[in-house]
């Protein structure tokens with residue numbers, strides 16, 4: 001930063017203005033002022049008009065809205081990200097409810113499925129079996145040195161779409177753009193990584209446009225060795241406090257990686273832990289409406305995998321914290337298999353299989369409960385256990401409903417019902433910001449509980465009265481700052497925070513750490 005808040009757009013050697021226009025981190029397009037155009041050799045490389053960022057945003061949104069197909073909007077957004085990063089984030093932040101379904105679920109799922117054919121410029125870092133023995137060197141090819149958060153996948157369980165191999169890269173890229181837009185983590189410190197150990201997806205293996213290794217997935221020792229090398233290299237290159245978010249690994253690797261590295265690295269698994277935290281928050285919020293506390297309810301899960309068992313364990317943990325009962329007693333409230341013997345008050349879908357909550361299931365839940373709480377968490381929309389319309393219609397307007405991918409409000413018998421979006425996107429950006437800003441050294445389950453409570457506290461009385469259990473995404477930056485503060489507060493209490501002294505007002509501190517997409521002035 002210069003004395004008057006101006007910055008120089010490069011820190012390496014100065015090249016011609018053309019390089020600046022093609023550097024997405026510093027490019028401002030038509031918003032370069034006359035002075036900047038003069039000083040940075042841009043005269044003639046741009047048409048004469050000087051536009052404000054607001055006008056550029058208006059134009060970009062206008063163009064985007066002309067595309068009817070969500071995937072076209074996705075491609076346009078990626079193009080913008082690669083052309084003008086600040087404008088991309090300004091769009092995403094200012095129009096979050098409209099654009100989240102584009103850069104995130106459900107459209108990102110389709111983008112991953114078609115990644116080979118829409119692939120243009122590479123995003124993120126690819127580490128494959130071929131890099132064994134030189135992972136550190138590969139990490140050093142990444143242009144940024146100061147990385148604070150990595151989202152990594154091996155592409156084996158991409159949303160509920162299965163094994164998409166190397167094409168899973170869309171997920172870490174999308175998750176990290178939410179880190180920035182929703183959580184305010186600077187884009188330069190974010191690193192999306194896909195580890196390519198092959199794929200068992202026959203369709204991809206036979207596809208001439210497939211961008212990954214054309215071989216079956218490595219398993220056992222071969223897999224573990226590459227992951228071990230990766231985890232060591234990351235710490236060596238970026239230090240002890242690098243945050244690593246595991247994303248969309250298949251069940252068998254997800255749990256073992258988390259268990260292997262949770263005591264040696266700052267890691268968390270978003271599908272197990274982030275999801276648990278957002279769902280627990282939704283429950284805490286819903287019980288203000290339904291009455292009772294966690295331990296008064298009976299939970300039935302369809303799907304006992306990462307998301308299902310992650311949520312179940314966090315519910316049990318919270319019950320032990322609030323009552324005197326043991327974890328074993330708490331677990332008795334939670335059923336992960338069949339519905340024949342029990343009377344659930346809460347039904348949670350984490351199976352990855354669409355349309356499993358049939359009319360009969362929803363009607364049964366409605367006959368057992370005055371207000372059945374139904375969460376259809378599987379993504380993308382095609383895999384949701386039921387739609388919002390089905391939940392409200394089959395329950396005759398009595399259900400409290402939330403889903404992993406967004407649904408529009410539903411009108412049933414003249415009343416408008418607004419479904420919630422129970423997605424870990426509410427948690428991980430603020431959670432990550434909280435860890436980073438206090439210099440956390442490890443993730444502890446109590447930090448997840450703090451995040452849940454932090455999120456639940458953001459739902460207003462007015463929203464509760466309307467049956468809304470999650471606050472609107474349009475307020476996500478404020479929500480993330482509050483989650484970050486709650487997480488950091490708990491980290492200080494547990495002795496896990498290394499930043500000293502502890503900032504007095506953690507919400508203000510979180511806000512002051514947050515990235516803004518507004519253009520700087522260049523001297």
Ligand SMILES: NC(=O)C1=CN([C@@H]2O[C@H](COP(=O)(O)OP(=O)(O)OC[C@H]3O[C@@H](n4cnc5c(N)ncnc54)[C@H](OP(=O)(O)O)[C@@H]3O)[C@@H](O)[C@H]2O)C=CC1
Pocket residue numbers: 157158159160161250251270271272275278302303304305306307308349350351352353356377378379380383403404405422423424425
């Ligand atoms: N809303 C959100 O924030 C999140 C949503 N999700 C979504 O949740 C889904 C599952 O993810 P995850 O838990 O990681 O996946 P896992 O593979 O770990 O778990 C899926 C579970 O569902 C079970 N299952 C599969 N088919 C059926 C069926 N027909 N009936 C009953 N159970 C079934 C599986 O059992 P078996 O092994 O026997 O097949 C397994 O226990 C995905 O669609 C994902 O997108 C995940 C994370 C966050």
Ligand SMILES: CC(=O)C(=O)O
Pocket residue numbers: 105158159160248270271378379404423424425
């Ligand atoms: C939301 C998410 O993380 C998933 O569906 O996997």
Ligand SMILES: [Mg+2]
Pocket residue numbers: 159247248270271
């Ligand atoms: Mg996921």
